[in-house]
Amino acid sequence: MKISSRQVDGVTIVDCSGRITLGEGSVTLRDTVRDLLSKGNKKIILNLADVNYIDSSGIGELVSAFTTTKNQNGELKLLKLTKKVNDLLQITKLYTVFDVKDDETAAVKSFK
Amino acid sequence: MGITEQRVSYTLDSTLQTVDSAEEKATSIATELGFSEDEVMQISMAVREAAVNAVLHGNAYAPDKKVTLSFERTPENLVITVSDQGAGIDLACIPNPLAPENLLKTSGRGIFLMRSFMDVVEIRPSHTGTELKMIKHVHGPSAGGKEASQ
Numbered sequence: 639m640k641i642s643s644r645q646v647d648g649v650t651i652v653d654c655s656g657r658i659t660l661g662e663g664s665v666t667l668r669d670t671v672r673d674l675l676s677k678g679n680k681k682i683i684l685n686l687a688d689v690n691y692i693d694s695s696g697i698g699e700l701v702s703a704f705t706t707t708k709n710q711n712g713e714l715k716l717l718k719l720t721k722k723v724n725d726l727l728q729i730t731k732l733y734t735v736f737d738v739k740d741d742e743t744a745a746v747k748s749f750k
Numbered sequence: 751m752g753i754t755e756q757r758v759s760y761t762l763d764s765t766l767q768t769v770d771s772a773e774e775k776a777t778s779i780a781t782e783l784g785f786s787e788d789e790v791m792q793i794s795m796a797v798r799e800a801a802v803n804a805v806l807h808g809n810a811y812a813p814d815k816k817v818t819l820s821f822e823r824t825p826e827n828l829v830i831t832v833s834d835q836g837a838g839i840d841l842a843c844i845p846n847p848l849a850p851e852n853l854l855k856t857s858g859r860g861i862f863l864m865r866s867f868m869d870v871v872e873i874r875p876s877h878t879g880t881e882l883k884m885i886k887h888v889h890g891p892s893a894g895g896k897e898a899s900q
Contacts, residue, residue: 659798660766660769660802660806661766661769693795693798693799693802694799694802694857694859694860694863695802695857697859698855698856698857698859699856701854701855701856702856704854705854722791726863729863729866730847730848730859730862730863731848731853732853735853735854
């Protein structure tokens with residue numbers, strides 16, 4: 639899994655690509671979100687446009703990132719889900735938990 | 751690895767590499783058998799989740815414990831069995847990940863996903879390990895059309 643971060647109007651967009659699965663992918667995502675929060679970046683968008691596979695551990699990491707950010711008075715949103723990831727979030731009912739956006743500009747503007 | 755005409759089986763170590771390997775084998779076999787792209791993804795993910803449970807929760811990475819993975823093709827079904835040598839799971843302790851109180855938990859979705867993606871999922875725990883049997887109908891209903899599970 640590859641991850642890079644960029645800032646847009648005070649919002650951190652984390653571009654993820656590859657697989658978020660048990661092991662390296664999950665750990666990379668966890669470390670990235672915790673690092674951002676520790677540096678005071680509390681408006682986070684995970685861009686999952688290039689994430690082609692996610693397993694239950696990866697789903698768990700998305701949930702962990704969401705709750706960790708929320709517990710630090712931050713907000714984490716998901717952007718551009720692939721069909722596979724979208725289907726998984728629907729099946730697990732997590733689509734109702736996450737704020738999911740399709741458009742980056744709208745996603746950035748949606749932060750308070 | 752042992753092979754018969756309709757059955758392939760593997761004995762694997764309790765490592766993370768086994769999880770990836772099991773997924774790759776499932777993808778390869780399901781593709782060869784002519785399942786659709788969506789079905790191949792469902793089968794490979796179900797096998798990955800089963801392997802994760804066997805390696806992590808069953809055998810707990812113990813180097814002396816093995817995971818057995820088998821694929822059997824019958825005229826109607828692909829039958830997949832994943833066995834570990836752990837202490838066996840308590841079926842009564844498997845939470846419903848869709849319950850509101852569990853929705854934000856970071857684990858506990860593996861068996862749920864297997865049941866979502868396969869037509870039949872049977873779990874047989876014992877004190878010498880857990881055997882998990884999953885069936886996908888060759889021309890059966892798509893995901894969600896399960897006959898039975900326990």
